[in-house]
Amino acid sequence: MSHAARHSGWSAGPGQPWPMGSTPTGDGVNFAVFSAHAEAMELCLFAEDGRREIARLPFRDRDGDVWHMHVAGLLPGQAYGFRAHGPYRPEEGHRFNPAKLLIDPYARRLEGRLRWSDALMGYRVGSARADLSFDNRDSAFAMPKSVVTDTAFSWGEDAPPGRPWTDTVIYEAHVKGLTALHPQVPKGLRGTYLGLATDPVLDHLTRLGVTAVELLPVHAFVDDRFLVSKGLRNYWGYQSIGFFAPDVRYMLRDAMLEFRTMVSRLHHAGIEVILDVVYNHTGEGDELGPTLAFRGLDNASYYRLREGGRFYVNDTGTGNTLDLTHPMVLRMVMDSLRYWVTEMHVDGFRFDLGTVLGRETPGFDPRGGFFDAIRQDPVLGRVKLIAEPWDIGLGGYQLGGFPHPFAEWNDRFRDGVRRFWRGDAGMAPDLAKRLLGSAERFDHGGRAAHASVNFVTAHDGFTLADLVSFTVKRNLANGEENRDGHGDNHSDNLGVEGPSDEPAIHAARALRRRNLMAVLMLSQGTPMWLAGDELGNSQGGNNNAYAQDNETGWLQWEPGDAEMTGFMARLADLRRAHPVLRQRRFLHARARAADGLRDVIWRRPDGAEPRPEDWHDADFRCLGVELRMAAEGAGEGREALLAWFNAGGPVGLNLPETAPRWRLILDTTRPEATATDLSGSYQAPAGSVLVFVPQND
Template sequence: MGACFDGEGVNFAVFSAHAEKVELCLFSPDGRKEMARIALPERDGDIWHGHVGGLMPGTLYGFRVHGPYAPEQGHRFNPHKLLIDPYARALEGRLKWSDALMGYKVGSPRGDMSYDTRDSAFAVPKSVVVDTSFAWGDDAAPRVPPEAAVIYEAHVRGMTMLHPGVEKGLRGSFLGLASDAVIDHLQRLGITSIELLPVQAFADERFLIAKGLRNYWGYQTIGFFAPEPRYLAKGQVWEFQSMVRRFHAAGIEVILDVVYNHSGEGDEFGPTLSFRGFDNASYYRLLHGGRHYVNDTGTGNTLNLTHPMVLRMVMDSLRYWVEVCHVDGFRFDLATVLGREAHGFDPNGGFFDAIRQDPVLSRVKLIAEPWDIGPGGYQLGAYPHPFLEWNDRFRDGARRWWKGDPGMAPDLAKRLLGSAERFDHHGRGATSSVNFVTAHDGFTLEDVVSFTLKRNWANGEENRDGHHENHSDNLGVEGPTDDPAIRAARGLRKRNLLATLMLAQGVPMLLAGDEVGHSQGGNNNAYAQDNETTWIDWAAGDAGLADFVARLIALRRAHPVLRQRRFLHARPRPSDGLPDVAWRRADGQSPSAQDWHDPGFRCLGVELRMAAEGGDPGHCAIYAVFNTGAECVLRLPDTAPGWELILDTTRPEMLAEPGGPGTRAPAQSVLVFRSVDPRAGAFPGGKP
């Protein structure tokens, strides 16, 4: 499918079930002049194709598709509109907003039922014939096991635009992201996997351009095989491949945030750029009658993955990024859409069946955002193995515990054990939960502790957009402050949230910039802020906080008990008869039912060992204390010969010291102890 160079020319193949004719349009090297128009001569089933001899990589092209214009029947063919190849491997030129992009006459009293005859070629990016061969050398996928993964959610421009260590000409690009300075930072932190916000070619919405803004996040895809041109410093696909190779050489995986739930064409009043013009009735889910679109995504349209050729396009796209570009996994935006069949969400639906049996895709990381705005859209925990899932319950529970909301101890306990009530079924692992306290959508960590109210005025929507309930706390003053007491309290709150993230079972995800105190000024929906609001100010970053994050990740890596593949069920271990998990009050006693339901229960301890089912008894135990109340005296468990304090969030530079009678948990603190045998002077089994 798409444009395939074979050494003698290029073969073009596109899908349309309802077209009457498909024309290939060839353009001059600058994309301004249409040089030739050739009707594809062959049709096999619903695949239209033809070979054009003499064409070379670099050729610019597009399509015009003839067929009925009958919106009430779901058909919106209009050959006056140049179309992007759904399988284009690269795009040349920017989308130029014009009424000529619309298949209907803007302003007509008939609305989208009218028909526009203006040529849109001047305004549409041109598809590019690409030779995707690349000298990969000895490149090898890191294949980080989920239990060892620490994910870092990042934006190509946000990471690099203000980074002093990135060459100015490469800032905002894939090559800049793969620079030594960025890779060194990730390695110092201990990051194993970088998850990039959408990098497939996307559109800037017209209403944003009118406001002087642009699409920063990238959730308006118009090319599922093409890298976003604005991230290419030299305009070549090999730049993305080079980035992946450099990350792999550093032992870091590359995961892509992908948007297969909708396209950037919007609803019936949106532009005709590609899918709508090729076969609207096949590519999109339409309401009864066909004129209007199902909008389970909130963006105006929903791709129809129940159609075999649309599903094939998605699968071909995923395989392309793995096989040709060597990426290591995907995070699926609004993934419930992908599993929604005619009867509703189905974990055994066509998309899940296809991806799980695929010999290529079943081996990479698959992460679902388990919700959308459609019927039955919230599906946390309902995805099949091997999918991991973003866990918003962890985000909200951790924030509310440290904010001091009453009655949160039972919820914290669930989150620390990988939200087993959601994920412990059908043989799924304790790594099914991707835990996070912040993500691109919402407050940054700095803003979680600095603002109680969102400040999205710069988005031009009168602050109506974005989450209204953020479970945040300004700790005394709204926004930035020079008050040393408030700044210290905010620093401690950030360390407590980060420690909770890294001590929980599951896969931790860190938002880029949180480790250096990046703020978005209270904007919790910065999707249109491609500026200093979202660009990380590395020069002003908190180096001490970054050191603390690196220490947390190292602690997690050094203690397998903190990152287990199996869920813990408080069952006795065959090796020593001790339970693999035990909950404690400050006085060392097990909490009673009354304690768990006490809204004032503020100090929770958890004793962790390797799982009773198949765990390695040689690893030391961990005892972690989460105290959101006042200072209190601790009684450490008597299930180990001795305990060593290895983390105290109130003393971020503390190394290690003995723990015993009289040990105190400071107010608003996380403490971590590990078991030691003072007689041997070593950890049980000799393993750290």
């Protein structure tokens, strides 16, 4: 207490073990921090500039594994950090080093950026003993500081839009990249939370029919040292270090206030906010990474360690894996999720490398502790939950293996649809599965068709424009000699590699883009598209722009693509107008009680139903499907919709007699065409998607 003696306005007392983190109490601040293996814990207070340590207060009270203290006289805005004392025995899993200032895992605000220095390492860099050595340099000068935060906010009449899954259209975007180059967003707001909430952006999203924005990580994160050394940054943000703090790089003055303002304005426009969250690992890396928070507080509790304890389980490919089988780590994740729902009003989460979260001792378990905790939670039970259903560990691919109420990113949809339109042989059966929500993967355990989050493009991979312009990735700017990023993208350059001014190439690429997006919006499941695909946005062939915090990674709003933007809006309108395209129940070609017609009827171009040999024909490239409301739902509604997907040459279609006349409402070869009444037959153009509805008298 010698440091505190100089500040007579403070007095430290026992405090309470709940809530975790720093909590203003009116007459001071309560601090609570978890560590099962620490032998002593200290609270470090800093001057207003965040640089000078002005007090070091020892925790004297411990309730189980939670260390707690109340400091009377402290106010919101106080910068602080922790130091943990204990054994430094990496070979046993312990890496305590009190010379290293530690971030509060529950901090609502972080101030200052990480300054890379060897002093951040718990070991002596360059030592022959590597991480078994010990470094006693103080790291505080290089560390962001946790800040005591008053979380009060007047939400007014804000309420979650509460969009049903069946009505959801997701737009995956990056907070900065979406507006950094937007000509109609005020320059001072570009690349910020507030910039995303400006009228030009909201007007664009509502015109497109977007019902939810899925934001790449906004939890406080660090820039990898190897990127900084190359003059790059971690643009995407998948290196979280603070699971409660919105990252300050997207703010003007107050990240929490501005994030909430963004959410409120999106809600007012009827748009939900889904956060891409990274609870599978942290930004501390492997055994040679920095000591920033979790490693220094209790390495053996926070991380999954290999036998012996020195090395980390690396199911994430990032160097470490959080151990959600530990009750206090699971508690932190659950507290974080609830915080973002209750205090920040977000509407859902997309879980990066979601398979990691379900790993128990024997492997992935859909009834594991994390899933049990989520499914019984009354707060989280009302928000949208989406899993990325894979990691790099043994048995890491778990598409369709997650329990209700999770939805999942469906990469089978991405790959199958790309290959069908590229002209790969024998892809019609796969397309049929994707059009019906990949029931072979998802139709179990009471799951609904919207459990399949369908996408053709996402942040990880080619943009839509690049998908039809490049066959080879061009990632040299990432500084990894083009070794990073997917090598097999199922892409097609339509005759010329890269940009082309040839009118025929331009027209072919535009048609291919329309066909890909048409399949997306006409399929059962939840559609998601990548921000900028409606604009013709290109990354110059870079399919892994994670380090490109520049014009490569940012959306190019000019010159834009008015035709494609209008076409995407038209697809969203079409989907919204026809409930048959967005059903909760899976369709299994069963007869409906109402009219005896099956809810799905597949069609060949001649109007007949495909025979087994047709499905096995490698050249079967024109597939039709007639859809009605699901038989299991009593077959309610007379609506029907007929679509043809023609990846081959021109072909005549015989329209089925299940309706006396059909109206053509969409032809991707003529995106501006109006509806046309037809009967009998119709010539399907090469490389086209056609949509018909019955013509009512």
